Amino acid sequence: MATTSNEQAAGQHYLVCGIQDCQKNGQFYCNDCHQPMCEQCKEEHRKSPNNKNHDLVLYRQRKHRLSIEKCKLHPMKNVDIFCKECKTLLCLKCFIMKEHKGHEIDYLEDIYAEKYALWQGEFSKIQKYFLPTSEGLKTDIEEDVSEIKNIMENIRTSMKAEAESLKNLVDEVTSEKIEHTHTMEKSLLKMLKSQETTYDNYITYLEEMSDKFQEYLSTTNQKLLSSDILKIQSVPETSKPVPPVFTLGQFNRDDVAKLLGRLNIPNTEPEKRKIQPMEAVSTPMKFTEKQMEQSKEKSDMKQTLSLSSSVTKVREYSVPGVSSAHHVLVDISCRLWVSDWEGNLVQTDLQGKQLQKIQTSGGSDGYHTPTQGGGLIYTDKIKKVIYRITQDRRITEFIKTGDWKPVSVHSSRINGDILVGMREAKVTRYNKAGKEIQNIQRDNQEQELYKYPHYITENINGDICTSDYNKRAVVVVNKSGQHRFFYTGQGSEFCPWGICTDVLGHILVCDSVSDTVHLLDQDGGFLSFILSEQQGIEFPRGVCVDDENNLYVGQHDTNTVTVYKYLQ
Structure with missing residues (x-):
């Protein structure tokens, strides 16, 4: 459709009034004259007796002008009427x-305006709903592609690790069996050597x-007649050794495949x-529904949560199998993972x-972390391996x-x-x-950022806090690794241990000098000593915050983990 000069003007800063020599904002429109008008010109136009029945509306409510089409029967007349019964276009003379x-008739201009509004509505649906929804679903698919690639790569990694473990086990068992053959061979050769000695002695006897x-x-x-006949001893009897027989293992490709696990698609209906x-659409969507829901939940939570005026003790747990609670975490199944300085x-x-216990080489570090998939990873600083x-x-x-x-590890929730x-x-x-x-x-001045980062976590903005x-x-850097700030405590001495962050971006860190838990804002500003001896804390070492904003605190020299509420 061709664009009129007035419609082109709409792309400028404002629509210019169509009345001669007037350059004001043409926010109104005369549907009879098909002209944009400013407010003053609209009032002047209305005062004229010739225009008293003209339809003056806001510009966005205007009727779009029909293209000129001449009547076939009366070439001097324009077609502007539609006969409903004959289904034909007419001029006034027709x-x-x-x-x-x-x-019964309709004016083409009214039909056109109605159709234009209808098509405009459909066009709006495409722009505001169908396109954004489809793009959102496409984005969702792209995320699924990335997730599937990651899952399959993890599966391949697990398969290789499983195969390597099986190879090691096969090598170990093979070594044991080969060692056993040496033992058996030694025993059989010893028996044959004994038999060989027996015949050597007998041969010596025969020679004598x-x-x-x-x-x-x-x-x-x-003399020969008077002597007794010498009797010869019989040949010693010996037994042939029974050699061992090696029976081939009763396994096949399927047996090996079973040992290495199975890969299949769960028999569940795809969601x-x-x-x-x-x-539900009132504005163009820019995110998938899942992203919008998550964003809304976080936004609602941030709007409703704030620091409480007091910290309330909720409950305590005694953790069997550890002598202290130097690192405390809660996984996605709401289960506790606790470690002590002895590597338990x-x-x-x-x-x-107690659900499981692992002996590690870890000590007083934040060396374990739950993962998004529900498992756990931990470091071995002696072997220089992460398991x-x-x-x-x-x-x-x-x-x-x-x-x-x-020495420390954290799995990003982001x-x-x-x-x-x-x-x-x-x-x-x-x-x-x-x-x-x-x-x-290093920072931008090539200065070393770290010496011994023994606890590590991540804030909601992607900052890495150690x-x-x-x-x-x-030490806090942004997600690109650029140094943001150091926090060195509120006194002459400060020794940080366990560290975590919450849904509001606060940083919580244990100090073994003052035996307190410091609460910082996202930019490292000190807010308060959120926990101290007044709340029953003596030697805080490990901290974490769960999905319900409960603060878990572990201490040195006790296996008790205490839970507090500090947000309301």
Whole structure:
């Protein structure tokens, strides 16, 4: 459709009045004259007797002008009437002809305006609903593609680790069996050696007997007759050894496949993607429904939550199998993972029942973290390896850190990345598949950021927050690794331990000098000593916040984990 000069003007800062020499904003429209007008010109136009019946409306409510079409029967007249009964277009002269007498008619301009409004509505639906909804679903599919790739890569990694474990086990069993063959061979050879000695002795005996016979045979007949006949001992009996027989293992390809696990698609009905109903659309959508719901939940939570005027103790847990609670975390199943300085790592339910216990080489560091998939990963700084524990409690090697000793680890809730604090000293980011993607060591002035980052976490804005034991500071960098700030406490001495963040972006960190928990804002500003001896805390070491905004605190020299409410 061609664009009129007035419609082109609408793309400017404002629509210009169509009355001669008037340059004001043409916010009104005369549907009879088909001209935009400013408010003053509209009033002047209305005052004229010739225009008293003209339809003056806001510009956006205007009727769009019909394109000029000449009547085929009366070429000097324009077609502007539609006969409903004959279904034909007419000019005024056609309409007064007898064949259309009494017929019901519509003015084309009214029909056009109605159709235009209808098509405009449909066009609006495309722009405000169908396109954004489809784009949102496409984005959802792209996210699923990425997720499927990550899942399959993780499966492949697990398969390789499983195969490597089986190879190691096969090598170990084979070595044992080969060693057993050496033992059996040694025993059989010893028996044969004994038999060989027996025949050596017998041969010596026969040689001696042969000499005697020769002696007797060389004497006189009288002496030979008077001597007794020498009796020869019988040949010693020995047994042939029974060699072992090797029976081939009774296994086939399927048996090996079973040992290495199975890969299949769960027999569940695929979940249909949610399509937001059109009635709920009032503004163009820019996010998928899932993203909008998550954003709304977080926004609502931030609007309703605030720091409480007091901290309230909610409950306590005694964790069996640990002597202290230096690192405390809650996984997606609402189960506790607690470790002590002796390397005991214990999982319990919320009734305090021990579910599993692992002996590690870890100590007073934040060396374990739950993952998005419901498992757990932990570091071994001696072997320089990060291990993964699946939900079915299998332990596999996940990441080798080369020459670096991993002392702390955190699994991102934002994207599933693995953040690792290394001794001598850096922070490394791995993706969910264990691929190294970022190293953070120095600031913009090439100064070292870390010395011993023994606890690590991530804030809601992607900031990486570490407790550095040797630097005596909380070190915070943004997600790109750019240094943001150091926090060095509120007194002459500060020694940070466990660290975590909450839904409002607060940073909570334990201080072993003042035996308090410090509460900081997102930019490192000190807000308060949120926990101290007044709340029954003596030696705080480990902290975490669960999805219901409960604060868990573990202490040195006791296996008790205490839970507090500090947001309302």
